[in-house]
Amino acid sequence: MNTSRQADSQSNVAEFSVSEISGALKRTVEDAFGHVRVRGEVSGYRGPHSSGHAYFALKDDRARLEAVIWRGVFSKLKFLPQEGLEIIATGKLTTYPGSSKYQIVIDSVEPAGAGALMALLEERKKKLAAEGLFDDSRKKPLPFMPRVIGVVTSPTGAVIRDIIHRISDRFPVHVMVWPVRVQGETTGDEVSNAVAGFNALPGEGPLPRPDLLIVARGGGSLEDLWGFNDEAVVRAVAASDIPVISAVGHETDWTLIDLAADRRAPTPTGAAEMAVPVRAELEASLARLSARLKGAISREGDRKRQALRALSRALPSPDQLLALPRRRFDEAAGRLGRALTAATQRKRIAFNSLRLSPATLERRLIEARRRTAASGERLPGVFLSLVRAQRTRFDRDAARVSPMALNQRIAYWRDRLSQARRRADTQVDILLKQGHASADQAMRLARSLSHEGVLERGFALVRGPDDLPLKRAVDIQPGLELQIQFADGVARAVAASDGRKAVAATKKSKPPNDGPKGQGSLF
Template sequence: MTDQPQTDSSSNVAEFSVSEISGALKRMVEDAFGHVRVRGEVSGYRGPHSSGHAYFALKDDRARMEAVIWRGVFSKLKFLPQEGLEIIATGKLTTYPGSSKYQIVIESIEPAGAGALMALLEERKRKLAAEGLFDDARKRALPYMPRVIGVVTSPTGAVIRDIIHRISDRFPVHVIVWPVRVQGETTGDEVSAAVRGFNTISESTGLPRPDVLIVARGGGSLEDLWGFNDEAVVRAVAASEIPVISAVGHETDWTLIDLVADRRAPTPTGAAEMAVPVKADLEAAVARLSARLKGAISREGERKRQALRSLARALPSADQLLALPRRRFDEAASRLGRALTAATQRKRLTFNALRLSPATLERRLAETGRRAALSGERLPGVFLAMVRGQRNRFDRDAARITPAALNQRIAHGRERLKVIEHRSDMLIATRLERAGQKRTQAERLLETLSYRAVLDRGFALVRGPDSEPLKRASDIQPGLELQIEFADGSTRAIAAGDGHKSPPPPRTPKSAPPKKQDQGSLF
């Protein structure tokens, strides 16, 4: 209600809108009752709505209450409601302002016992099922094209008109109607007598014997359809020598005659469709099969003639057979030389672009070691952060779970922590091992390319006073102080010189550098 309700100038009675009254009643009902447990019989239940919600009513001998089960709750119910079943529903009472009704929003359901009719129906169903009247093995197939159809229903309702109209549209045949009352105390006796009467028809009676029977009635409540649960009806249908189609009620309704009949139709119109085929479709199918047969004969004759003409032709020559493979071979051979030249050029460019030196290897080795050290420094921090995260999760969960559950989760967390510690140790060891392998490979490559390997074979490195290597004899002057480095150490010497210099080597014309094999990247 609003804080300042409007008042009439001629009265001090507060004025409220319909929405305000409805809202106040809704809050009053929800606050006063909250969670309640209601016992009653399910009425008007037809399964969940297309939206997933279920709407029905709970009733007893003096009152009726609307009920609803929302889709999220309906999917979690262990026990589903059934028509006529007595249940105990737990939920909240509320109102629906749109229609000024109160209802219970059900959260859980438990059975409390079946209604009188449902209990009797279930007992009768178990008794007849034990006798084997509902077994699938005793049910017979319907004739494909019946000549006479017997219908057991009310002659004045819309059901018989729908059946006759549907049969006339699909495949007009002779229809015999046995009029009965489809609601009331005499329904069971009249329907069972009609089924037995159709089975007694013979040529001596002057009437054609039906090839199939349809027992039909429109939809209704359990009480309206009770006559078709009569034991006499079930036994009459079970003893019928003529196949029976049951079309009682809507698709969601069921009676005992549905279980004993040879076929069950969802509606009376559906029963008519089951009883006869579509004449136009049959005529079209025959015409289509006839056309296909003529076409198949024509095509088969033409195929045989074509095969005979093909066999009459001479086989192709060897040149014709090999012309296409020979051409493909020549084209591949012409492309092969160009491809080899292009590939060699690409390999040469790749090799020339490769620069390997001791300084480069040392720099890469240092970078690899630096990354390995950085990874080793970061891993403990990451591990501690993961441990803190897990500890924080345990602290948060401790506030909303029971001690038993907390102990269980703590034990589970400890197991996961052990696994994480083990995996972290394995990861650290694996990364350090990989970094060590890369460093070992770089050291081996450095040793391979180092000039010290040349010194080990008996050579020496001559350096000048400025420690720069002297590569030519013409760079050494008499009296020059030299530093000679051997594999096991170095020594100093003075260049004596004899005044003779070795002539420079003759110059030769430059030629293309020899081809080198591409060794690929070493990293």
């Protein structure tokens, strides 16, 4: 009974479609809030859409309200909204059934002062600027051709794909990605840790240390990019030893990291273009410079060659160079004969004027004796000096050649001789063992190949009177003396029949089945 009543009560409830509910809500909101004035901060404003309408949001510290300005109203506004600006918007509230949202349709806009986020941003900007974090003197030049580029961005977005694609097109290098969240409360800490982590990599570790960093993110509202205004991010970028390119947002967006970075790029693709040069352009420039160098070398060679020809024309000929020396030689040769004649005459006059007398000879003998006596007096001293020098040299040589040194050398060579003797004995033992092993192996091989081993297996060797082996039965004649050698001795026998008849009989008869065919003689 209760179940039936509950079913009847549920069946009496009116049913609405989704469109009816959305329309009812729309009418209710528009009737209750037909004309309102709302104060809030502009967020997500990007100017008018391609259709001419403008879409953005108004927010305060606790709520967010979607806003729209239709094209007809936007063209008549005296004051246009700006990102982060606090405004007073007049219009009516309505709903958008397509996404179950409510929004304000603005009819007029008037400024109400700077927004809270913009005020905070300006205050933080002034504080960090006062510390010198935005000074141009702190900014480092970008490397012309980095080998490794570190990228701090989201690994799943289109930004990293655009950067890698652009770098691959221009100049392929090694790209390392440090994944971070580029929106949310943890963005500041993750980005600052990523920049510090890249700087902490060792130069010779398993991971290469980047030569350049790119901090990148796509466009968004001021709230979406707020993580890149974090003070920790700005300080990490300013303290980075690796040059940093900031590529956050679009060209119209700006954050504090743009001011602290060494270079700001309008877009992530622009950052990739700043990071690496165009390889094709470098190759073309190199080819152009190479051609210029070859041309310059060729022109310099031609210029030097022409200068050499000019100098060679200015130089005198060999005959002209030798003419003056040749003339001086001829004049000296002419004077030489006359000078010899004059010198001979002077010598003859001097000789004739020389008078030889006993007194002159005696004076010369006395002078010679005096020089000899002086030399004799100096001779003992010189001799003693030579003896002392020889004794000093002998003592020095004797000190070097001492019995101790000789004994040490004798002991050293005796030890070397003993070691050589021990090695020789060891080597002889090894060679003897190898020789014994080879001889044993050869004996075993000879024993296995000898006919005596075959005799041990039950065979016999038949020899004739001449002690030669008989290999065929046809060689045996009646009455032939035979020597049959077994493994344990030799027996003598006489052939009773002709070997040719035995062979013929053997061919006619059927061979027995109880033994191997043809077994009887070793040969």
